[in-house]
Amino acid sequence: MKRKGLIICLALAAAVLAACKVSVSFSSSNIDYDKVKSISIGKFPIRCAYVWAPMESMFYNSLNDEYANKTKLQVLKQNGDLQLEGEITEYSQTNKSISSDGYSAQTSLKMTVNVRYTNNTNHEEDFEKPFSANAEYDSSQQLNDVQEELVQQIIDDIVDQIFNATVANW
Numbered sequence: 001m002k003r004k005g006l007i008i009c010l011a012l013a014a015a016v017l018a019a020c021k022v023s024v025s026f027s028s029s030n031i032d033y034d035k036v037k038s039i040s041i042g043k044f045p046i047r048c049a050y051v052w053a054p055m056e057s058m059f060y061n062s063l064n065d066e067y068a069n070k071t072k073l074q075v076l077k078q079n080g081d082l083q084l085e086g087e088i089t090e091y092s093q094t095n096k097s098i099s100s101d102g103y104s105a106q107t108s109l110k111m112t113v114n115v116r117y118t119n120n121t122n123h124e125e126d127f128e129k130p131f132s133a134n135a136e137y138d139s140s141q142q143l144n145d146v147q148e149e150l151v152q153q154i155i156d157d158i159v160d161q162i163f164n165a166t167v168a169n170w
Contacts, residue, residue: 040080047087083118110134133157
């Protein structure tokens with residue numbers, strides 16, 4: 001009888017534990033939605049010597065999506081409570097490592113975006129600063145073959161950095 005009661009208690013405990021859910025989110029924001037209702041994101045034109053034209057629209061779309069998906073802010077073209085604007089100031093590639101035969105083995109692709117952030121509800125939070133990221137690829141590959149994927153990886157990293165610097169809790 002004791003054994004049967006123990007089995008029932010263990011089954012109930014297992015059912016209770018299975019019903020529990022622990023959730024941790026790293027995309028939280030530190031926004032007072034009573035004061036801040038919108039964000040305007042300007043275009044980020046390319047202002048560097050080496051250019052790959054699609055990266056301007058890729059960056060703009062990713063930045064817009066980040067704020068639309070992770071906040072309750074209305075994303076506007078202009079006059080938002082929060083404002084983001086800037087330019088893409090660097091897009092470059094450099095040799096990362098050399099193989100034993102003296103040729104490049106890895107190439108690093110780098111992008112830098114200068115961002116001007118204005119918080120019209122608290123100007124103490126305003127800033128202007130650059131955000132950079134890079135991605136490496138095997139030098140035996142042609143940049144044209146891997147460029148879109150690498151640029152999207154770099155953009156995702158930079159967009160995360162910008163989001164964290166502007167509205168995230170950390």
